[in-house]
Amino acid sequence: MSVNELYTQRTRVWIADSEDVWKPAEITKDYKEGEPILHLRQEDETPLEYRIGPKDPLPFLRNPDILVGENDLTALSYLHEPAVLHNLKVRFLESNHIYTYCGIVLVAINPYEQLAIYGEEVINAYSGQNMGDMDPHIFAVAEEAYKQMARDERNQSIIVSGESGAGKTVSAKYAMRFFATVGGSAGNTNVEEKVLASSPIMEAIGNAKTTRNDNSSRFGKYIQIGFDRQYHIIGANMRTYLLEKSRVVFQAEDERNYHIFYQLCACASLPEFKDLALSSAEDFIYTSFGENIFIEGVNDAVDFEKTKEAFTLLGASTNPVVDRTSYPIDRESNSCNQRTLTRHLTLNPHVRPSPSPPQGEDRHLKHFCRLLGVELEQMEHWLCHRKLVTSSETYVKNMSCKQASNARDALAKHIYAHMFDWIVEHVNKALHTTAKQRSFIGVLDIYGFETFEINSFEQFCINYANEKLQQQFNSHVFKLEQEEYMKEQIPWTLIDFYDNQPCIDLIEAKLGILDLLDEECRVPKGTDENWCQKLYGKHSGSAHFQKPRMSNTSFIIIHFADKVEYQCEGFLEKNRDTVYEEQINILKASKFQMVADLFLEKKESSSSTPGSKTSRINVRSAKTVPKTPNKEHRKTVGHQFRSSLQLLMETLNATTPHYVRCIKPNDEKMSFVFDSKRAVQQLRACGVLETIRISAAGYPSRWTYQDFFNRYRVLMKRADMTNSDKKLVCRNLLATLIKDEDKFQFGKTKIFFRAGQVAYLEKLRADKFRSACIKIQKTVRGWLQRLRYRKIRRSAVLLQRYGRGYMARRYAEQLRLTRAAVICQKQCRMVRDRRAFLRVRRAVVTIQAYTRGMYTRRIFKEFLLHHKAMVIQKNVRGWLARKKFRRARDAAVTIQCAVRCMRAKRLTKQLKIDARSAQHLKKLNSGMENKIVQLQRKMDDQDLKTQNEQLLSHNNNLGSEVGKLQKELQQVRLRHGDGNQLTSLQEELARLRAELKESHDLNQRQEAEHGSEKLVLTQVNQESSASQRETDLQKDLDQERLRYQNLLKEFSRMEQRFDNLEEEVALTKRGHRRNPSNVSSLESDSNYPSISTSEVGDAEDAIQMVEDIGVEKAAMDISIFMKLQKRVRELELERKRLQAHIDKMEELRRNLTSQDEVADLAYNSLKRQELESENKKLKNDLNEMRRTVSDRVSDDSSSNELQESYKLLLTQLKAANEELDMRKEEVLLLRTKIVSGPQQNGLDWAHLNEDGELGLAYLGLKEVARVLEAQVQSLSRQHKDELEALHTQIEVLRGDLEKKTEALNHTMSLSPEAQVEYSVQQEITRLTNDNLVRDPPPPLIGVVRVHDRREGDLKELVEKLEKNERKLKKQLRIYMKKIQELEEIRPSSVSATVPCLPAYILFMCIRHADYVNDDEKVESLLTSTINAIKKVLKKNVNDFEMVSFWLANTSRLLHCLKQYSGDEAFMTQNTGKQNEHCLKNFDLAEYRQVLSDLSIQIYQQLIKVAEGIMQPMIVSAMLESESIPSLSGVKPMGYRNRSSSMDHDGNGPSTYTLGALIRQLGQFHSVMGEHGLDPEIVSQVVRQLFHCINAFTLNNLLLRKDVCSWSTGMQLRYNISQMEEWLRANNLQQSKAAPTLEPIIQAAQLLQVKKKTSQDAEAICALCTALTMQQIVKILNLYTPLNEFEERVTVSFIRNIQSNLQERNDAPTLLVDTKHTFPVLFPYTPSALSLETLHIPASLGLGFLVRV
Secondary structure (H helix, E strand, O other): OOHHHHOOOOOEEEEEEOOOEEEEEEEOOOOOOOOOEEEEEEOOOOEEEEEOOOOOOOOEEOOOHHHOOOOEHHHOOOOOHHHHHHHHHHHHHOOOOOEEEEOOEEEEEOOOOOOOOOOHHHHHHHOOOOOOOOOOOHHHHHHHHHHHHHHHOOOEEEEEEEOOOOOHHHHHHHHHHHHHHHOOOOOOOOHHHHHHHHHHHHHHHHEEOOOOOOOEEOOEEEEEEEEOOOOOEEEEEEEEEOOOHHHHOOOOOOOOOEHHHHHHHHOOOOHHHHHHOOOOHHHOOOOOOOOOOOOOOOOHHHHHHHHHHHHHHHOOOOOOOHHHOHHHHHHHHHHHHHHHHHHHHHHHHHOOOOOOOOOOOOHHHHHHHHHHOOOHHHHHHHOOEEEEEOOOOEEEEEOOHHHHHHHHHHHHHHHHHHHHHHHHHHHHHHHOOOOOOOEEEEEEEOOOOOOOOOEOHHHHHHHHHHHHHHHHHHHHHHHHHHHHHHHOOOOOOOOOOOOOHHHHHHHHOOOOHHHHHHHHHHOOOOOHHHHHHHHHHHHOOOOOEEOOOOOOOEEEEEOOOOEEEEEOOOHHHHHHOOOOHHHHHHHHOOOOHHHHHHOOOHHHHHHOOOHHHHHOOOOOOOOOOOOOOOOHHHOOHHHHHHHHHHHHHHHHHOOEEEEEEEEOOOOOOOOOOOOHHHHHHHHHHHOHHHHHHHHHHOOOEEEEHHHHHHHHHHHOOHHHHOOOOHHHHHHHHHHHHOOOHHHEEEOOOEEEEOOOHHHHHHHHHHHHHHHHHHHHHHHHHHHHHHHHHHHHHHHHHHHHHHHHHHHHHHHHHHHHHHHHHHHHHHHHHHHHHHHHHHHHHHHHHHHHHHHHHHHHHHHHHHHHHHHHHHHHHHHHHHHHHHHHHHHHHHHHHHHHHHHHHHHHHHHHHHHHHHHHHHHHHHHHHOOOHHHHHHHHHHHHHHHHHHHHHHHHHHHHHHHHHHHHHHHHHHHHHHHHHHOHHHHHHHHHHHHHHHHHHHHHHHHHHHHHHHHHHHHHHHHHHHHOOOHHHHHHHHHHHHHHHHHHHHHHHHHHHHHHHHHHHHHHHHHHHOOOOOOOOOOOOOOOOOOOOOOOHHHOOOHHHHHHHHHHHOHHHHHHOHHHHHHHHHHHHHHHHHHHHHHHHHHHHHHHHHOOOOHHHHHHHHHHHHHHHHHHHHHHHHHHHHHHHHHHHHHHHHHOOOOHHHHHHHHHHHHHHHHHHHHHHHHHHHHHHHHHHHHHHHHHHOOOHHHHOOOOHHHHHHHHHHHHHHHHHHHHHHHHHHHHHHHHHHHHHHHHHHHHHHHHHHHHHHHHOOOHHHHHHHHHHHHHHHHHHHHHOOOOOOOOOOOOOOOOOOHHHHHHHHHHHHHHHHHHHHHHHHHHHHHHHHOOOOHHHHHOOOOOHHHHHHHHHHHHHHHOOOHHHHHHHHHHHHHHHHHHHHHOOOOHHHHHHHHHHHHHHHHHHHHOOOOHHHOOOOOHHHHHOOOOOOOOHHHHHHHHHHHHHHHHHHHHHHHHHHHHHHHHHHHHOOOOOOOOOOOOOOHHHHOOOOOOOOOOOOOOOHHHHHHHHHHHHHHHHHOOOOHHHHHHHHHHHHHHHHHHHHHHHHOOOOOOOHHHHHHHHHHHHHHHHHHHHOOOHHHOOHHHHHHHHHHHHHHHOOOOOHHHHHHHHHHOOOOOHHHHHHHHHHOOOOOOOOOOOOHHHHHHHHHHOOOOOOOOOOOOOOOOOOOOOOOOOOOOOOHHHOOOOHHHOOOOOOOO
């Protein structure tokens, strides 16, 4: 495009100006190339002749108005300095936007005013968003870094730079706050709080007031925030650069020293600072150089408290050095600072050239030495003398006053620098973590380019660092541009950009400025002048080095930003940073360990051990020995800074950088005042213009093919628009519009344009629209004139026609009145009557025909349907009867066969056992009766002694058990009283309970007050209808209800926190105590366990349960401790009774005189006791098996076959029992004979047992008992297994029968088509189950053969039984696993039968407990129910269906407790049958309150789950999706819309449409309806969700400039209308959900209304009542025209709006609270369902519930 085409009439340009840098003008005459003058007109209408020549090029062109105010400077068509400056100025002054993108750089302008754009809601709004989607913000840059770290797994860096006062520290602080909020620590370590706490500490010791900034950072820092694999913050590390130590000893006018000094002086009156002798900062020279010790709006005492709190937080959980908490750290560090101050006051009067020490004692010096812990004489001496060491001897030389002052200042700077490094080191230790760091994000807060009237060594180092950063920035920008071109396959041409490597070489290369400076510092008598002369001689030929004309002690360096003249004075001294070693040695010898360690060298401090600190003895030599200088100590400041800067650059090069450039708008610190000169100077220095220049050198404007087609399709031909290939259409269009092919390039997905081409296309588009508008106006005006002419002509013709007709009618009237009138009347009447008659007759005949046909067809159809139904019923009934008969017959035959076989085998076995046992006993008892009698007597004598010993041991065991219980109870109480952590938790729980109780009492009182007030209000309404008062009371009630629910929500949160803390305590105790294996863990049950009354009697189990669940939770159920105490008392009574019995046995034992008789009695008693114990055990086993079988048979009383098998088994067991009784009687008979035998005959035991026959008899009897026991056990085990198998089969058959009956009933109730479909589904299910069936388990062994005298057979039998048992258990586990997988019950399956069925079942259980008057059962049931619901909801925390299901059931259970409570207020709608079901014995009002609180908690969880599902859909559906196609326009995009923040892989979040959002709402509504949730609660849920939609939509609208347009307003209004239509379709108009959308409706209307005159402003104020003033102003500022025909909102109009809205008392918040929750109300809705009609489906597996 030629110059003649660009510089035409009415084209706007920029011209240079001395005051405003650049000012606008307009071309008044077309310019021809080669003309020397360009005719312009300025804004004040003054003409200007602008000269054009070789040195005066053509002025810069202005961008179209549509591009002014863009978020990204790279979106501008013309990229140059005036365009950038004007765009920033418009955004800053007119829209009050302080952030703007410039490619990859975020430009931040300091507003010098607190803005409400950094709240947590803003952080949440930017979290998860792409960088180009939202308005520019520091949070967007932080989110981009966080996202790239997680996606690319690469470390990130945020480089914040700018002048002093530009806002670098605040920007870095907000970036760290974003990371702390989004990437908070996973546990309770509070690492993010520690990272933020480091800021006040570093500001106190490293920031100071300057003439440009009240809180200027006088050092550079790089903070690395570490993240783990889940991208949670785990730690941080800080590196500092170039602390300005000279500020410690000198400050310029109106400046201050570091903040910590003034904070200490402000708190001088505190008791902990009494020993420091502090006073006002004006009393110290080091703090009063600036002559102004105060900062407006800053309270140093308050800041010091914040600093102490930060130290406390950092020292709370780190190593012992930092664990000295804030006060020890503050005291030590503050003592160092104070010593520096007091030393200046102390030494200044005593500095003199005399070698003798000062006379007298100076209290300031003494106080200084006391604080530092050093020797007064030595410090006094070496402050005025210095030591010179030569090769042969050592000299002590006096110092002049100037030398002494310099040495004093150097020592002060050295002390402060070491203290600064010490604090940074310990802060890093506090932020250090032992966890493995996966990645980090670094935040670099470093000084920007500086130039003052006098520039010294500090400015030289700062500018040197900025040269290195600028080089890295240029290379990174160049690399990104190259990657973009290569990705789009654009031919890459080398772009010439500024390379500052020569300037860097001038500074850091060999024999550069720093090398020459270090060399001069090593010269013994080096001076600044000599060094300056060396610079002149060495670098005078460099292009970046100049010598000033009027000075020989300064030099000029041409930096990338500007020329800077440096004064050489002080360079050598600052580079050396010389401190006399004697003074340092005195400090190293301090009696305070911290002061001594502060000045140890790194190697020395690292080699010292901790034990050496306390046992160190300072030994000094009597003769001074020359000491070799330390090489580390000789490193110059320049060398150290160069090394640290090199390390920083390596770190930055290894990360992905993100740039934030802070701009200072003015030097007066005035809010929203823009100084163009200062801004341009900083833009040049910070590299923003260099970014623009690099972008402009290539193809800065980039459009996707689709966006280009949508924007410029007005320039296409109709034939081109029908082509589906958009790329080809765009190529053809550009080929016709732009002739120069170098002005654009076609990439894979985008079109690249040179600078200015988009503006040219916009001009062509505007011309096209302008010509179209002219043509439309011409056509419309012609059409209007033609329409007017035709209207006049028609009116004239109409008048003429009516006039002539009137005359003709008057002439013919007389002729028609005679004859024509009569004839016409006759004919008309005849025809009219005949037609009416014929029409009526035809209608009657037709109606009769159709009616008769319809009735006939209906009768025939009904007859046909009845006939078909009868045929179907006949066939189905016959099939069912035959199937049932065959199944019953097969089952009967099978059971009969099995039972008969079993009976035959058992009868045979019993006969064999009887015969075998009788013969054996006869053989054993043959001839042995007398000996057995003797043995039995001896056993009886021994029994008494054995029984006494057992009773005594039992008594001792009981006593030890009681002691053990008391000891454990005492330990529990001691642990409860002594544990600090448990005590704190219990106190917190007690406090929460007290608060909950108070809230409950307050709620009851408020309800009572509300009832009374409502009664009074009713009376007042009867007298005078004052509806306004009732509305106010209702609002107060809603507010109180909201406060109560918020308190309940806070209680739930604290309860959850208590559970977490308790789990943590349990984890700490796990190493000392383990749970028994037979006690279930607390986590597997509910939070509040209830104990059954049948198990309370076991004291050991109760104590073990107390230990398992913890003292805190055990304290919640006082019944446990009551039962424990009751058990202890019972054990004590039992112990006393046993003790009395033992005493009696002891007296009986004392009566025995003979020791031999006692021994014989003990022996015989032991033998007899063994036999009886075995028999007793056998009998107990039989009784237990009998009870078990009896219970099972009673449960399955419907099975006759099972009763028969049970009777057979019982008969056999009775026979075995009778055999045992018979043996017992024989034994008793023998015992009687043994007892009576010695009394009658006096037989000798030795004679009876002379051949050992008694022992053989005893062994034989024992073997008989063992055989009998084995037989009985085998029989019991066999019959038990068989009984269980039969019971299982009966249960399976019964369940199958119930399922098939239910399926048949359900099938018969369906239509024929539904019956076919249902039958197919059932058949598929049956085939699936058949495929899953495995081989049946092997049959149980029915008969166990026991041989007479072979134990091998018994062992073999036992092994077979155990093997079969293991096999059956294994198969049972497999089947149970499959059943669990196949039959998982979902809430939908439960709600499909009867909505809220679990609630009804639970209430029926409660009613049964009320009927039997069991209070413990009611308490246990309700407690277990509440805990189980909480457990299920905790497990399914994000399942909307599950939460909705339990909300419906909990509310229904609450309503049932009210409906059947017996309270007349709740019984008004009950039926007579329902009133009979009311509770009789218990008042469950307290549990109703607990269920109400639980319902509120579930409701809040439901809202949270629903909002979490809907949140990703809201913005895309409401603002971004095009519900009305081709309505939204397209604007030029900047770099951010195509940056790496976009997901190029297509894996990003999908775009949701409005239909998807409405379908999601419909799904929520249908799920809640299916589960039977009350309509009132459903309405409240919908209202809350609509508030969420409104909040997220409005917040996003307030933070995005690209959606604030007229077309977006139209789309938004259409989307809202669809939402309202959904409400009407679901009968939710009364849910109050529509009013929650009022703010977004008014925002959409605000985007569409006219915004120009004062009447428009008044209309807007009257319209936008639901929006705050901040929101209205924000939307007006963000309003962006998409075409040139739309007008921007002027600043005066916005000011007019603000003035009109001043009377409003709106909250000073911009964004809507997305976490706001409306108070929920659960209205009482009784159920019409009768409990006696309730049916529990068999598919739920609740067969254990029996209707009573």
